[in-house]
Amino acid sequence: MPRMMDLSSHATPGPGGDAVAAAVAQACLDVERSVAATLASDLPPVNTLCRHLEQYHGKMVRPVLVVLSGLATAPTTEKVAGGLVTLAAVCEMVHLATLVHDDVLDEADVRRKTQTVNRLAGNEAAVILGDYVLSAAFALCSTLGDARISEAIGRTGMTLCAGELVQLHHRENLSLDERTYFELVRRKTSSLIAVSASLGCRLAGGPDALQARFGAFAEKLGTAFQIQDDLLDIAGDQGVVGKSLGKDMEKGKLTLPVIHHLATATPAARGRTLTLLGAPEHTPRQGERAELIESLGSTGSIDHARRTAESLVQEAKRDLDPVPESAAKRMLLSMADAVVSRAY
Amino acid sequence: MPRMMDLSSHATPGPGGDAVAAAVAQACLDVERSVAATLASDLPPVNTLCRHLEQYHGKMVRPVLVVLSGLATAPTTEKVAGGLVTLAAVCEMVHLATLVHDDVLDEADVRRKTQTVNRLAGNEAAVILGDYVLSAAFALCSTLGDARISEAIGRTGMTLCAGELVQLHHRENLSLDERTYFELVRRKTSSLIAVSASLGCRLAGGPDALQARFGAFAEKLGTAFQIQDDLLDIAGDQGVVGKSLGKDMEKGKLTLPVIHHLATATPAARGRTLTLLGAPEHTPRQGERAELIESLGSTGSIDHARRTAESLVQEAKRDLDPVPESAAKRMLLSMADAVVSRAY
Numbered sequence: 159m160p161r162m163m164d165l166s167s168h169a170t171p172g173p174g175g176d177a178v179a180a181a182v183a184q185a186c187l188d189v190e191r192s193v194a195a196t197l198a199s200d201l202p203p204v205n206t207l208c209r210h211l212e213q214y215h216g217k218m219v220r221p222v223l224v225v226l227s228g229l230a231t232a233p234t235t236e237k238v239a240g241g242l243v244t245l246a247a248v249c250e251m252v253h254l255a256t257l258v259h260d261d262v263l264d265e266a267d268v269r270r271k272t273q274t275v276n277r278l279a280g281n282e283a284a285v286i287l288g289d290y291v292l293s294a295a296f297a298l299c300s301t302l303g304d305a306r307i308s309e310a311i312g313r314t315g316m317t318l319c320a321g322e323l324v325q326l327h328h329r330e331n332l333s334l335d336e337r338t339y340f341e342l343v344r345r346k347t348s349s350l351i352a353v354s355a356s357l358g359c360r361l362a363g364g365p366d367a368l369q370a371r372f373g374a375f376a377e378k379l380g381t382a383f384q385i386q387d388d389l390l391d392i393a394g395d396q397g398v399v400g401k402s403l404g405k406d407m408e409k410g411k412l413t414l415p416v417i418h419h420l421a422t423a424t425p426a427a428r429g430r431t432l433t434l435l436g437a438p439e440h441t442p443r444q445g446e447r448a449e450l451i452e453s454l455g456s457t458g459s460i461d462h463a464r465r466t467a468e469s470l471v472q473e474a475k476r477d478l479d480p481v482p483e484s485a486a487k488r489m490l491l492s493m494a495d496a497v498v499s500r501a502y
Numbered sequence: 503m504p505r506m507m508d509l510s511s512h513a514t515p516g517p518g519g520d521a522v523a524a525a526v527a528q529a530c531l532d533v534e535r536s537v538a539a540t541l542a543s544d545l546p547p548v549n550t551l552c553r554h555l556e557q558y559h560g561k562m563v564r565p566v567l568v569v570l571s572g573l574a575t576a577p578t579t580e581k582v583a584g585g586l587v588t589l590a591a592v593c594e595m596v597h598l599a600t601l602v603h604d605d606v607l608d609e610a611d612v613r614r615k616t617q618t619v620n621r622l623a624g625n626e627a628a629v630i631l632g633d634y635v636l637s638a639a640f641a642l643c644s645t646l647g648d649a650r651i652s653e654a655i656g657r658t659g660m661t662l663c664a665g666e667l668v669q670l671h672h673r674e675n676l677s678l679d680e681r682t683y684f685e686l687v688r689r690k691t692s693s694l695i696a697v698s699a700s701l702g703c704r705l706a707g708g709p710d711a712l713q714a715r716f717g718a719f720a721e722k723l724g725t726a727f728q729i730q731d732d733l734l735d736i737a738g739d740q741g742v743v744g745k746s747l748g749k750d751m752e753k754g755k756l757t758l759p760v761i762h763h764l765a766t767a768t769p770a771a772r773g774r775t776l777t778l779l780g781a782p783e784h785t786p787r788q789g790e791r792a793e794l795i796e797s798l799g800s801t802g803s804i805d806h807a808r809r810t811a812e813s814l815v816q817e818a819k820r821d822l823d824p825v826p827e828s829a830a831k832r833m834l835l836s837m838a839d840a841v842v843s844r845a846y
Contacts, residue, residue, distance in 0.1 A: 203671035204664045259633060263626045282607045285629055286666045289603060289636060293659025296640040300652035308644035308652055315637025320548045322630045327547035 174233075174485035182225055182489070185238040185246065189221045192247035193254070196298045197291065207279060207287050211254055213272045217500075219383070220253055220354040221246035222493065227358030227372045229486035230478075241361050244302055248311060249354040251295035256318060256350075258288040263322075307357055314353045321345025330410040332420060332432060339417055340381065347387075348380030371477050375490070378474035382497050385467040388413035389460065393451055410435070414466065419459035427453055467498045518577075518829035526569050526833070529582040529590065533565045536591035537598070540642045541635065551623060551631050555598055557616045561844075563727070564597055564698040565590035566837065571702030571716045573830035574822075585705050588646055592655060593698040595639035600662060600694075602632040607666075651701055658697045665689025674754040676764060676776060683761055684725065691731075692724030715821050719834070722818035726841050729811040732757035733804065737795050754779070758810065763803035771797055811842045 190212070197208040224246035225238055260266075261274040262284045268274065276284040292315065299311050325342050328334050356373030364372070391406045392415060406413050412420075416435070420428055434450050454460050471494045481487050534556070541552040568590035569582055604610075605618040606628045612618065620628040636659065643655050669686050672678050700717030708716070735750045736759060750757050756764075760779070764772055778794050798804050815838045825831050 199660075199664055201664050201668050204667050207667070255633070259629055262629060280670075282670055283667060285603055285606060285632075286663050286670065288629075289599070289632070290660055290663035290667070292633060292636055293656050293663060295656075297653050297656025297660060300644070300649045300656060303649045305644045305647045305649070305652075308649075309641050312637050312639075312641025312644060316543075316634055316641060319630050319634035319637060320543055320545050323548050323551070323627060323634070324545050326624075326627055326630065 175488065178226075178229060178485040178489055181229070181238050182222060185225045185243055186218050186221055188238075188243045189218070189246045189250055190215055192243055192298070193251055196247065196251070196294050204290070207275060207283060208290075210272075210275065210278060211258070211287075211291070214254055214257060214270055215250070216270055218250065220249040220351060223351065223354040223376055223379075223490075224249055224358035224361075226486045226490050226493070227355040227376075228362035230481055230484055230490060231359045231362035231364040231368065231372075233482075233484040233486060239362075241302060242358060244298060245307065245357055245361055246354075248295050248299040248302075249350060249357075251291050251298065252311065252315060252318075252350060255288045255292040255295065258284055258291065260322075262288075302361070304361070307360065310353055310357060314349050317345050317349040321347075321349070325411060328412070332412070332435065334412045334417055335421075336414070336417055339412065339414060343381050343384045344377065347384040348377045351380030351383065352377035368480065371480055375474045375477035375494075378470045378477065379494055379497055382467040382470040382474070382494075385414050385463050385470075386498055386500060388415060389463055389467075392416075392454065393460065414463040415454045415459040418462045419454050419457045422457045422459070423453070427456065464498070471495065471498055519832065522570075522573060522829040522833055525573070525582050526566060529569045529587055530562050530565055532582070532587045533562070533590045533594055534559055536587055536642070537595055540591065540595070540638050548634070551619060551627060552634075554616075554619065554622060555602070555631075555635070558598055558601055558614055559594070560614055562594065564593040564695060567695060567698040567720055567723075567834075568593055568702035568705075570830045570834050570837070571699040571720075572706035574825055574828055574834060575703045575706035575708040575712065575716075577826075577828040577830060583706075585646060586702060588642060589651065589701055589705055590698075592639050592643040592646075593694060593701075595635050595642065596655065596659060596662075596694060599632045599636040599639065602628055602635065604666075606632075646705070648705070651704065654697055654701060658693050661689050661693040665691075665693070669755065672756070676756070676779065678756045678761055679765075680758070680761055683756065683758060687725050687728045688721065691728040692721045695724030695727065696721035712824065715824055719818045719821035719838075722814045722821065723838055723841055726811040726814040726818070726838075729758050729807050729814075730842055730844060732759060733807055733811075736760075736798065737804065758807040759798045759803040762806045763798050763801045766801045766803070767797070771800065808842070815839065815842055 193215075194208070194212060197211065199205050199208065225242050228242040229238065257269065258275050261269055262276045262281050265276075266274050267277045274284070275287055279287075296308070296312065299308050302308070321342055321344070325346060328338065328342070352373045355376035356369040359369045359372040388406065392413065416431075419431060423431060431450065431453050434446050434453075451460075474494050475491050478487060478490060537559075538552070538556060541555070543549050543552065569586050572586040573582065601613065602619050605613055606620045606625050609620070610618050611621045618628070619631055623631075640652070640656065643652050646652070665686055665688070669690060672682065672686070696717045699720035700713040703713045703716040732750065736757065760775075763775060767775060775794065775797050778790050778797075795804075818838050819835050822831060822834060
């Protein structure tokens with residue numbers, strides 16, 4: 159089963175590094191247990207689907223951000239407080255719900271190297287299961303007893319969906335500009351990642367200004383993460399990434415490399431790319447995909463996207479300047495670097 | 503536009519009747535405003551869909567139950583407290599979210615005499631919009647500042663979805679028994695109706711035991727309501743009901759009249775009914791639908807369902823015995839009678 163983003167390869171030397179890494183790893187296991195316990199049902203048809211979702215836990219980016227932001231706010235190498243685990247489980251469940259529904263919308267068959275719920279049990283079951291998981295996230299969140307956290311999670315759900323709706327609206331819009339792209343990504347991807355970090359800080363007692371710093375850090379991280387996803391969707395290896403690739407192109411979603419390419423290519427190259435991208439629901443053949451990758455390379459568009467992600471990561475790290483030095487902070491900084499170096 | 507269940511035809515004579523009826527009518531308008539304000543977005547593609555949902559408000563059963571249960575707990579003919587309006591808007595939004603997703607699952611084209619969201623904007627937009635509305639319901643709920651209410655709403659969302667998943671599991675199960683049917687209905691329909699009443703009581707300061715009475719009353723009401731929906735789906739007039747009919751049969755969902763019929767018909771009649779119902783995704787032709795209605799009548803199955811709904815209503819009314827006499831209580835009792843007399 160794929161596990162949390164491999165932080166061990168980004169060693170965090172210095173006092174307490176090993177202890178924090180161990181505490182985070184333990185917290186991730188506790189999050190998985192909390193999610194499973196929250197979703198568990200006495201009804202076998204429900205339970206079977208929820209058990210299948212256990213294979214959906216991937217890099218655990220949101221839980222790790224909750225926990226590390228909490229630990230960086232109130233450093234401790236002891237057991238991660240139960241509240242942080244609960245909040246981390248909430249953020250992971252909101253994410254799981256969006257994955258289940260995204261796979262319906264994308265007609266995807268593979269997720270984390272296993273069948274998607276829609277593939278396994280049909281679109282109807284997948285739509286209902288997503289609602290079940292989203293409701294469970296809110297039920298669990300309310301047990302924290304902090305109405306502002308519950309409201310923030312609910313509002314983030316709205317933001318995510320609004321981003322998805324606007325993305326749908328712009329589907330096949332071949333003149334989408336970078337400004338709109340970044341606004342879309344901020345809503346549909348970065349918002350939940352940002353709130354994971356800012357609420358982790360809040361739950362650990364951090365003041366509003368510090369919460370905002372963690373939020374700004376993670377929002378940029380989330381955008382860099384999405385750009386890396388765009389790159390992997392175009393040029394990644396499905397066996398390594400573990401989900402259906404080429405779906406963005408197939409669904410007419412413009413990604414950063416493509417947007418840059420269309421804005422900078424010669425009229426002839428632009429025309430050819432538009433032909434490759436143009437037909438709605440057109441699944442590019444293998445040869446066409448290779449041609450597209452080559453075209454994107456010729457205008458430096460893949461490099462442009464990569465550099466944009468890298469500079470976002472550098473900016474993100476500066477957002478944490480006011481956070482006191484700690485092993486948890488160092489791990490957050492390592493995590494930021496890992497976002498753009500990952501191949502899955 | 504269809505408005506709240508017509509309570510005026512069930513006159514509630516006695517002191518304060520008119521004032522409470524006026525307060526409830528005003529509260530329903532306030533609920534519609536609260537829902538619209540909560541869903542409003544600065545993004546035009548989102549706003550267009552949310553505006554379309556304004557036509558989805560129907561009988562306002564859940565908001566009316568919240569408000570009347572609150573008023574019956576702490577009788578007043580003055581303005582309905584803002585908290586009750588907020589809670590009523592939350593319950594209505596959870597309901598709206600399920601309608602939007604149900605219409606995707608049922609491939610329905612018409613709802614409240616207008617286009618469904620899936621028909622208007624496609625399945626993808628409808629799936630995302632449902633998530634948006636559900637998230638908005640939770641965000642709004644948390645502003646009440648009562649974690650137990652938020653948890654109850656989240657758990658009710660889970661119960662609803664679990665009921666839908668089990669219903670899906672039993673699709674085309676032609677030997678579904680009444681016990682399983684009632685369990686399904688309790689989850690997928692009655693749970694939200696029950697929680698509307700019990701939380702309305704809670705918000706007005708009612709003790710746990712009284713909350714349970716309101717919940718029991720409304721749960722039975724919800725089941726009677728579903729049976730009436732079953733009857734309308736089989737024998738209603740689409741122009742009056744205002745939504746696509748015959749969908750239960752088409753989707754292989756067994757309804758109470760059909761379950762009773764299959765359990766009591768002669769082998770020959772049963773065989774013919776199974777043929778009519780048998781083919782998955784089979785849309786009965788007009789003549790077949792008439793034949794099915796006649797068969798159900800011949801075993802007294804339509805009467806059986808009608809009588810079951812009526813006796814549930816009588817039991818429900820007795821659940822309110824411990825509630826002190828008031829105009830709001832009388833209106834709840836009238837509402838119970840209206841459930842089984844409605845034609846839409």
